[in-house]
Amino acid sequence: MPTPSEPKLISGNANQTLAKAIARRMSMHRGMNIGLCDARVERFNDAEIFVEVYENVRGEDMFLIQPTSNPANDNLMELLIMSDALRRSSAARITAVIPYFGYARQDRRTKARTPITAKLVANMIVEAGIERVLTMDLHAAQIQGFFDIPVDNLYASPVFALDIKDAFRGHLDDVMVISPDVGGVARARELAKRIGAPLAIVDKRRERAGEVSEMTVIGDVTDRTCIIVDDIVDTAGTLCKAAETLLSAGAKEVHAYITHGVLSGPAVSRVTDSVMKSLVISDSIEATAAVKACDKIRIVPMAPMFAQAILNIWHGTSVSSLFDPDTLGPIYEGLYATE
The missing domain is CATH 3.40.50.2020 (Rossmann fold)
Incomplete structure (x- = not known):
């Protein structure tokens, strides 16, 4: 399959500020404008979520930016429905960029007759057509094993x-x-x-x-x-x-x-x-x-790290290289004094 010309970003309503910052940072790296894909994510009167993507995404490498923070259920459903819309629009690959993974604290059974909700959410994400997850500081490392798809867990x-x-x-x-x-x-x-x-x-x-x-x-x-x-x-x-x-x-x-x-x-x-x-x-x-x-x-700000991680995934290069201060330092150059 030919590599798409550029990665495409799309965002739900959970953290538009971060999504736009990631897009700006990627634009700096690529030397061209990389904006957020034009789409609408709305609510019907009964609070059902409706998604419409206005741009052609056929054959594209899509990065869907959506933390599942408060309101966790609404933001999770946005993530799943947007992924379904992209999959049915023939996107080549969908990577969910989930800076904050909700329900991560329910990662094991602490007493009888309780759920492991983190595993349930992982199953829903995979079923929605997402092929890779990029997240940060999962509450428990074993949550990566709940997925049957690659999970890149960044560290703050x-x-x-x-x-x-x-x-x-x-x-x-x-x-x-x-x-x-x-x-x-x-x-x-x-x-x-x-x-x-x-x-x-x-x-x-x-x-x-x-x-x-x-x-x-x-x-x-x-x-x-x-x-x-x-x-x-x-x-x-x-x-x-x-x-x-x-x-x-x-x-x-x-x-x-x-x-x-x-x-x-x-x-x-x-x-x-x-x-x-x-x-x-x-x-x-x-x-x-x-x-x-x-x-x-x-x-x-975490946008510089997420932007570089997205580009590394798109290029097929190492994401764990971002854990090295020699690699991360230049990405944050100008924000912090260098030694």
């Missing part, structure tokens, strides 16, 4: 490492990376290794789901600038309590770097009133007005 930690080296330039020796629980140690260790910082853990115990009864710091955080690392911040209750625990244990100040800023319910007000100095998130989820207005929350 290389970009966060660039940001930390720039933001804490001159006093990196004081920085200590914190895992907010035992399950996140691998993610925290990866970032700690990239910036050459030590690691500590906040061990939390729950009396019941959603309520943390006790927290203990494992490691010496005295006079340290602590950076809490995690993949998802939802209501921010555990995060804010972890920050208080670290300060009580002698930390100098606390910051957080978290990939997916779900930030539902009272999250923004909790962050605003917390003892944390800052919360840094990615733009995998469209930021609300409240998030943008919060002085303590800063958003790191």
Whole structure:
């Protein structure tokens, strides 16, 4: 099959800002305008979703950009219906670019008579005609195995490492990376290794789901600038309590770097009133007005990495090369100071 002249991008309504940023970045790389495919995604009066693609996509390599964030069900259905529309329009290949993969926290059975919804969603995505998935910081690595198609899982930690080296330039020796629980140690260790910082853990115990009864710091955080690392911040209750625990244990100040800023319910007000100095998130989820207005929350762009990953997939070259700082650094040149 001949290679299409250029990759084609199309986006649902979940995060148009990120989709347009990816298109702009790809245009810079290709030296020509790569825009989003002209389409409409609308709702009927009963909230059914209708999709119409206005451009010819026959034989094209399509990249469908759509995180399945809040409202998760609507955005997931948009993804599936758009994929079906592209498949029935004879697209050569459909790659789903899902910066935030919803339902990822339901990746195993924690008790009797509960679903494994992440697997169900994976089955639906494959059945819709999607042939490859590009995502970032899956909640659990084993979710890649739920799919019977290739899954490329990008990591925010290389970009966060660039940001930390720039933001804490001159006093990196004081920085200590914190895992907010035992399950996140691998993610925290990866970032700690990239910036050459030590690691500590906040061990939390729950009396019941959603309520943390006790927290203990494992490691010496005295006079340290602590950076809490995690993949998802939802209501921010555990995060804010972890920050208080670290300060009580002698930390100098606390910051957080978290990939997916779900930030539902009272999250923004909790962050605003917390003892944390800052919360840094990615733009995998469209930021609300409240998030943008919060002085303590800063958003790191992921469009440069996603744009390069899309081009690598299109060219058939390595995506894992983006985990190397020597490869990623030039992509973010101009955003961060180089060493």
